[in-house]
Amino acid sequence: MLGGGDVTAGPNRVVAGRYRLLAPLGAGAMGTVWRAFDQLLDAEVALKEIEFAGGVPDEERADRVERALREARHATKLRAHPNVVTILDVVLESGLPWIVMELVPSRSLFDVVRQDGPLPPVEVARIGLAMVDALAAAAEFGIIHRDVKPSNVLMANDGRIVLTDFGIATGDGDPTLTVTGVIGTPLYMAPERLNSLPATLESDLFSLGGTLYFAVEGQAPFARDSFSAMLAAIVLAPVAYPRQAGPIADALIGLLEKDPTTRMRVAVARRIFIDSIRAVDGAFLDPEATASAPRRTRAQPAGATQPQDVPVGVPATTAPPVLAAARPAPQAEPAGGRPAPPTALTATEEDGAIALSWEPSPTPGVVYRVFRLVADPAAPNGWRARGLGTTGVTGLVDAGVPKGVPFRHEVVAVLRDPSGHTMTVGPDSPAASAPVGTAPRTMSPRIHGLRADLLGDAIALSWRPMPGQNEVVIERVFDPSSSFQGAMRRFRGTGGQYLDHDVQPGATYRYRVWVAPAVHGTLALDLAEGAEVAATAIPRPRAVTDLESQRTPGGTVLRWTSVPGAVVRVYATPVATGSGLSGTGPFGPAGHEVRVGSLEGRARLVGESRRGRLLDPEGGADVVYSPVSVAGDRAIIGAAVMPG
DSSP states (O other), rough: OOOOTTOOOOOOOTTTTTTTEEEEEETTEEEEEOOOOOOTTEEEEEEEEOOOTTTOOOOHHHHHHHHHHHHHHHHHHHSOOOBOOOOOEEEEETTTTEEEEOOOEEHHHHHHHHHHOOOOOHHHHHHHHHHHHHHHHHTTTTOOOOOOOOOGGGEESSSSSOOOOOOTTTTTGGGGGGSSOSSGGGOOHHHHHHHTTOHHHHHHHHHHHHHHHHHHHHSSSTTTTTTHHHHHHHHHSOOOOOOSSSSGGHHHHTOOOOSSSSSHHHHHHHHHHHHHHHHHHHHOOOOSSOOOSSSSTTTSSOOOOOOOOOOOOOOOOOOOOOOOOOOOOOOOOOOOEEEEEOOOEEEEETTTTTEEEOOOOOOOOOOOEEEEEEEOOOOOGGEEEEEEEEBBBEEEEETTOOOOOOOSEEEEEOOOOOOOOOOOOOOTTTTTTTEOOOOOOOOOOOOOSSSEEETTTEEEEEOOOOTTOOOOEEEEEEEETTTTOOOEEEEBTTTTTTEOOOOOTTTEEEEEEEEOSSSSSSSOOOGSEEEEEEOOOOOHHHHHHHHEEEETEEEEEOOSSSSSSSSSEEEEOOOOOOOOTTTTOOOOOOOOEEGGGGGGTSSSSEESSSEEEEEETOTTTTTEEEEEETTTTTTEEEEOOOOO
């Protein structure tokens, strides 16, 4: 038991000896978000309290605690992205975590639409641009949100648009990668998620499409009168063309594409949103072209950024990293009118990103322009440069560094003009200093999105494909919890998937996957660098194909003989009307495989039997019965019938 979890919070209570609760801001399934005052820093913050109603089992309590900590870990990885709520701290009170977040005075998109009505297309385009940037940034760290919906999009009073509630997000290394079942809000869930396929960036984009559709039309795209009709519409029904979306209609239709392989990608959606905004606001600047703002460290305040692709180069120096505000140094006049360069540029890897820091230029009043150079034989001097932006402090985090190819960074000091604006510079410009650079380095890519599923009687491994890094090394051992024993085996896989046919029924395996070394035969693999996933080899059950139903005075009798001795569940749903689905079940066609967890809440469970017989005392004429064969966590849909 997690002690102390039922302590009631209220105004004026002080949490962790520091945060005084002022007033509740909102509540959800996981608890209450409070407006609070940080008595140490004299600043207002938001605190997320994890609440437990009476009778919550220990497993559920532990899951909620882990979910809260996961939310903090995921949001922290995004390093204060301007479109993600910033996590400041996690504190323990009475044995439970409280998440300390930046206070964002705001209303949710859901409340805005419900209270003020649908939004104009240009405003929805701004929301869409902010959200695709946030989701793409999260995906760079292997984080999938899994619950994008209007109530998780906050419209801040200062004009920011932020994504919140990463509590059910999955990320590489999460224990949830091996947990089955569908988690999220079904009304905005992608069709592949309802069929128990892995959550991906593409499934988040589908949810975003539904969220934006709601924003501009005032209703969700697949809202129906009943739960089963809503699920059927998400999987089968084409989306109604939005009547009020104007220039962003194509983006909504593309994001709501049923097939994730043909669903609109981030770059295409961004271009539509940007073009729609610029048609109204010609001075609008693409936020991706502003360098340091999207990913800044705590010591780096947001500021104007001016990207520019200019090749520069000079050897690097090494020194301990210092992230501090640029401070005046002893006055020094630059030789020839040019500013003096910064010094002691260092680059440190931090969780897949590169944190740059440098000592300031002795020239007063300068700002710093930062470049990333990637090895490219076709580029001048063999390096392709991209400007990361302009900053007034001595540090910047580059979270977009490529993996598997050489890259380096360079920084130049740039003068401001008399009005205080950064001067335009180019190669050999007198307004810019000579560049200072880091030594070339190559970061090994990591496996993202590793998943183990059962396909037939084999175990199917899948991971996010990596262009230019196609081959992986797979190591398989028996999990310590398995009753089977045997030697470790290694395989090589390509293309983001591997099918392991050589498995023993009932055995639990643990797979570790690494990007293959550049030189074959070099297999000194670091366990900390590999992704892991576990799976149990459960034989695929057979589908019930001969379910019969007979109405009697005592209810409907259900019988079958095609899978003797197997565990079979029978579910009942009302006959779908007006949707062309009469006579079908809620889980898909016969022979379709889903996870057992995905069946919950989608239909009424009549019962479970190995004897081939059940009685439904609630049966009626307008009911569809769906038999589901179950083995472990595998469920095979049988042929649905209506009462005879």
